[in-house]
Amino acid sequence: MIDWTAIRTGWIARRNRVFASPRFQHWAARLPLIRRIARSRADGAFDLLAGFAYSQVLRAFVEGGLFDILEDGPIGAAEVAARMEMSEDGALTLLRAGRALMLSEEAGPDRWMLGEQGAVFAANAGVQAMVRHHRLLYADLEDPIALLRRDRREPTALSRFWTYAGALHGAGERGAQTSEYSKLMAASQHFVADEVLASVSFGKVTRLLDVGGGHGAFLKAVGSAWPHLQLGLFDLPEVVETGGAVLAGALGAERVTTHPGNFFKDSIPEGYDMVSLVRILHDHDDAPAQGLLDNIRASLAPGARLLIAEPMARISGTEPMGEAFFGLYLWAMGSGRPRSPAEIIAMLKKAGFSSARSIATAQPVNASVVIARA
Ligand SMILES: C[S@@+](CC[C@H](N)C(=O)[O-])C[C@H]1O[C@@H](n2cnc3c(N)ncnc32)[C@H](O)[C@@H]1O
Structure with missing residues (x-):
């Protein structure tokens, strides 16, 4: 049998020797x-x-x-x-x-x-908020080798900010400090929502549940674009309290149901024909992320769908955003990793979804989309 890995490693080694050679660089420049x-x-x-x-x-x-x-x-x-x-x-x-x-x-x-x-x-307060937030990332990255060697065992500036990530790794107590990250997420949510709305039709969906929906910015955008939708918001109790009020104020209380809970420990509410996970999966390591997908799959009736939207790894032309930026960001945060659509689809199959496919978006730096059917 042909050993393709040996052929590829041999070719890469030869190519790298050529690229590193000053004579080649001199010749190529002319x-x-x-x-x-x-x-x-x-x-x-x-x-x-x-x-x-x-x-x-x-x-x-x-x-x-x-x-x-x-x-x-x-x-x-x-x-x-x-x-x-x-x-x-x-x-x-x-x-x-x-x-x-x-x-x-x-x-x-x-x-x-x-x-x-x-x-x-200048026109985008959400991006500027993200730039300000990156002060924490740069502090954590001050010594990248030391950060990698600590192997996520110690609290970081980012794990303290994302209190749920810190708590998962014993790096901090999960307290009521959810409002700062929820505001940051809400301010940048329209980028993600725009990608989803441009690539997915909600015409055949009746009831949409956003799991980890924060202060409701995603549901607000989708619910405004598709006024027939009944909306459910699932998040930690202190988060849904604000999110529910925001959504009821914007879209009317009769369209919104809030579900306070922990998506790792509590059952996901049933009766929704679509569940969305927006910028959630990449926050979690493989075992808890698989557990979350299993939990969602258990809540869905046959034919109901799960929509995953987040920046993903290994998207052609946008590779550095995935494994370089989010790879280091999530490492510093102490939890999660960016995954490719293929990796996410494999996890969805493992969770028992009957089919899953990735949907192209115009701006993968904002989000890519995977949709699975139960
Ligand atoms: C990165 S934010 C994404 C928020 C929102 N989906 C968005 O894209 O703007 C992650 C969200 O997951 C929620 N979350 C984290 N751990 C959770 C858990 N164990 N149970 C329920 N919600 C959780 C957080 O409170 C937060 O709202």
Whole structure:
């Protein structure tokens, strides 16, 4: 039998020797056709090296209020400096760094405005909240080798923030501190909901239960787009209390049922023809994640469906978001890992779903979708 792994490892080793050779790099940089590939590889390598500096530029824009300042633009560097309480040189350094990243733009001499990317960030409070939140991630990643060696045995800034993740690993007590993460999730939820609404029809669904639905932002979006839906919200008691009130206020109490509970220990309420799990599965390690899918499967009548939406691993063209960003984020959080659609589908089959398939979304950085039928 042909040993494909041996052939592939041999080929990769040879290719890597060639790529590492200064003679090859010198030659590739000069051949017209190869030059473009070589340059994009070199730029990619530099971005890997410099990514932390880029994200700190973004952070300075958000934490320093520079997006808001530039929204009032065009504006001169001296005024930016005064409003940001820094020297003009400091402000110019940041404005120029932002210009290179399309966060700011110099429309004319000393006339600073939002850049193309800047306009997107400025308009989006949810993304800015996420940038602020990443302060915790960067603190945990200060020494990545040490973080990996601790093997999730000690509390981290992120495990303290996600109190349920900390509690799962004995790193903290699960208390009532759920409102901070619930607000962060609600602020960024529309990205996920938009992907789901653009790729899934709820026309044939009558009753939709969102498990781990937080403050109800996903149900609010889906319930507004599909007014015939009856909605159920399942989450920890302190979370559904707020979520239920938000949903009743937005869509009417008669459309909403709240289910306080623990999705690992309590049964999932029956009678729903679709259950959604939005940004939940990746939060949990394989055994509890499988337990959650088993629990949901047990609640579903034949033909009822489970919709899973979250950023997933190994999506073509978006690979770094999955296993590089979320891989490290969830490691630092102390629980979970990003999974590929194929891995999720295998878990769904194991839980007894009769079929499962992945559905393409336009922006997999926001979410990919898998749907399974009981
Ligand atoms: C990452 S947030 C996602 C919230 C929401 N689905 C969204 O995408 O915005 C995870 C949610 O799961 C809930 N959760 C965590 N552990 C839980 C458990 N054991 N039982 C019920 N809900 C839980 C949290 O309270 C939180 O609302």
